Amino acid sequence: MTTAATSSPPSPAATPSLISGRGTGRSGDRIFSVLTRGSGALVVVLVVLTGAFLLWKSVPSLLDDDVNFITSRVWQPAANPPAFGIAALLYTTVLSSVLALLMAVPVSVGVALFLTQCAPRRLATPLGYLVDLLAAVPSIIYGLWGAFVLGPVIAGTDSGPRRAIEDALGWIPLFSSTSVARGNVFLASVVLAIMILPIVTAISREVFLQVPRANIEAALALGATRWETIRVSVLPFGKPGVITASMLGLGRALGETIAVTIILSQPSSLEDFNFSVFYGGETFASKIANNASEFSTPQKTGAYIAAGLVLFVVTFLVNALARVFISRRGDV
Amino acid sequence: MAVVTSSPPAPTKRLLESESAGRRARNRLATVLMAACLLIAMLPLIWILWTVVSRGAGLLGDSTWWTNSQRGITSRRVGGGAYHAIVGTLVMALMTAVISVPIAIGTAIYLVEYGRGRFAKLVTFMVDVLTGIPSIVAALFIYALWVTAFGFQRVSFAVSLALVLLMVPVVVRSTEEMLRLVPRDLREASYALGVPRWKTIVKVVLPTAFSGIVTGIMLGLARVMGETAPLLILGPYTSSINLNPFDGNMAALPTFINQDRNNQALDPAFDRVWAAALTLILIVMVLSVLGRLLSRFGTVKK
Structure with a gap:
């Protein structure tokens, strides 16, 4: 924290202003402070307006909704009266994001540990840049690559990795075999995992770098190997930071739009529902994106805005939870 | 920090001896696994870049790519630019x-x-x-x-x-x-x-x-x-x-x-x-x- 704000400038009346030449600069100070405070206020207003507008525009449709908004899988916002529920969207969104998180976090922690604890510094910096570059790839390109290049390799009906999972775990409904090739939640999760990998890695790296030198050296002095040092001093110190990183990654995955939209195939009807990760589906974001051209009546638009509102609330909660872990640990 | 005190029952007797084979093997395995994570993370980056470059570079050499629009060009026709x-x-x-x-x-x-x-x-x-x-x-x-x-x-x-x-x-x-x-x-x-x-x-x-x-x-x-x-x-x-x-x-x-x-x-x-x-x-x-x-x-x- 800088404390510059507390050291107020010397009273201009006592020392004649040297540089400004004329006047005391008091009014300039006031204007400037109002302007910067105003920008801060604008940011607050923007977030509040986002919630308020989504709520305002979705409430009329929600009031007309013929089915339970939370528990129904029906999606017919154009019907009269409209009938729409988010159960199926919520399932696919949460399933794909949580699977992505389960795949991304171990790899991210491994990368972060390797870069901060094992690799020599002159190698770690450029390698870190390369991992960061993953974050610079636009999501539509992840979508194209995932659907047309990665998909046939890992998620097609006769692809090796998918067959292996189906053979080993197929008796669990979550992994039961389906005929959906490529456009399944499994492929979407893998691509999401790759997309959130750089952010989880970057934050984990930052945290691991802050482990006090003394903790590491104490462990080494006791004769611990590199790995034992990591286990007893680096990981316990970094755990809250890794949890925060995972939450932020989860927030990213929940709201990812175009990559998921390109990859997932939509089931012909929502009644046609399957728990399996090898089935298609739609997330909140992909549902909205797929129907962006159909915002014709306020009633229909309201249904999609209601889905967006739920997404807003969910990501807000996840991100707020991430901050709780940071603040509990002091400053990261 | 109380973290260090929770270290495993440190082999105080052999502090200065070299580590046992088992601990050394575990250390090596962990290092290999961490390095493997890095490779897993690099793989998609290289794969994506290679895919996009190999499939997309051809058209970027055309000067029309940088100067023309897609006006009047249907999906079946070659040509036009970005x-x-x-x-x-x-x-x-x-x-x-x-x-x-x-x-x-x-x-x-x-x-x-x-x-x-x-x-x-x-x-x-x-x-x-x-x-x-x-x-x-x-x-x-x-x-x-x-x-x-x-x-x-x-x-x-x-x-x-x-x-x-x-x-x-x-x-x-x-x-x-x-x-x-x-x-x-x-x-x-x-x-x-x-x-x-x-x-x-x-x-x-x-x-x-x-x-x-x-x-x-x-x-x-x-x-x-x-x-x-x-x-x-x-x-x-x-x-x-x-x-x-x-x-x-x-x-x-x-x-x-x-x-x-x-x-x-x-x-x-x-x-x-x-x-x-x-x-x-x-x-x-x-x-x-x-x-x-x-x-x-x-x-x-x-």
Whole structure:
């Protein structure tokens, strides 16, 4: 924290202003402070307006909704009266994001540990840049690559990795075999995992770098190997930071739009529902994106805005939870 | 820290002896696994770049790619360029930057130089919230405001408004970080000369942190240029050139890609999809690499 704000400038009346030449600069100070405070206020207003507008525009449709908004899988916002529920969207969104998180976090922690604890510094910096570059790839390109290049390799009906999972775990409904090739939640999760990998890695790296030198050296002095040092001093110190990183990654995955939209195939009807990760589906974001051209009546638009509102609330909660872990640990 | 005391029953007897074979093997296994994680993380990057370059580079050599639009060219025909989409992407990015940079720098100055108390905490929290807002939610908000509340058309200016929500937090964060790095001595030396605080900020603090702020702006631009969701909702595609952000449809590289992504059976169209993907990745990567280099060689001058 800088404390510059507390050291107020010397009273201009006592020392004649040297540089400004004329006047005391008091009014300039006031204007400037109002302007910067105003920008801060604008940011607050923007977030509040986002919630308020989504709520305002979705409430009329929600009031007309013929089915339970939370528990129904029906999606017919154009019907009269409209009938729409988010159960199926919520399932696919949460399933794909949580699977992505389960795949991304171990790899991210491994990368972060390797870069901060094992690799020599002159190698770690450029390698870190390369991992960061993953974050610079636009999501539509992840979508194209995932659907047309990665998909046939890992998620097609006769692809090796998918067959292996189906053979080993197929008796669990979550992994039961389906005929959906490529456009399944499994492929979407893998691509999401790759997309959130750089952010989880970057934050984990930052945290691991802050482990006090003394903790590491104490462990080494006791004769611990590199790995034992990591286990007893680096990981316990970094755990809250890794949890925060995972939450932020989860927030990213929940709201990812175009990559998921390109990859997932939509089931012909929502009644046609399957728990399996090898089935298609739609997330909140992909549902909205797929129907962006159909915002014709306020009633229909309201249904999609209601889905967006739920997404807003969910990501807000996840991100707020991430901050709780940071603040509990002091400053990261 | 109490962490170290919870170390496993340390082999006190053999402290100075070499480690047992089992511990050494575990150490080696862990190191190999961590290195493997790095390889797993690198694999998609290389694979994606190779895919996009090998499939898209062909068209980028044509001069028409950089000078022509897609006007009058159907999905079955070869030809045309990406000029309309490149220009559209740049126009929208420029508008976004013009709106968000002053807001973001103002907010960062407020947080670092003035901000104390509850309101500053609130602003910090809201910047965090903005960082986590999904782009499709930002787009829906602007849709609710611009189209349903104001009754305006879907134009590229509305896209820029949605992108502002995504760019502001990136620039605030990096500017804030840079401003905090500016040594207090510089500020106090300036105050000692009788310079008012606002002039100190404008003439001393901001120039010192300048390169870091530019880095933040470039990273923010790289993020918004690759966004597709706001374009889907607010910026319909067109195959012609349009430079007016307030009237008519304007193309952008992501929507150009999105337009023909279902035509993988039509070679001419799908070749253009990959070429547009390469163009987009080039622009975004150049921006973010430049931004990072700049921050490396030009952090706050001491």
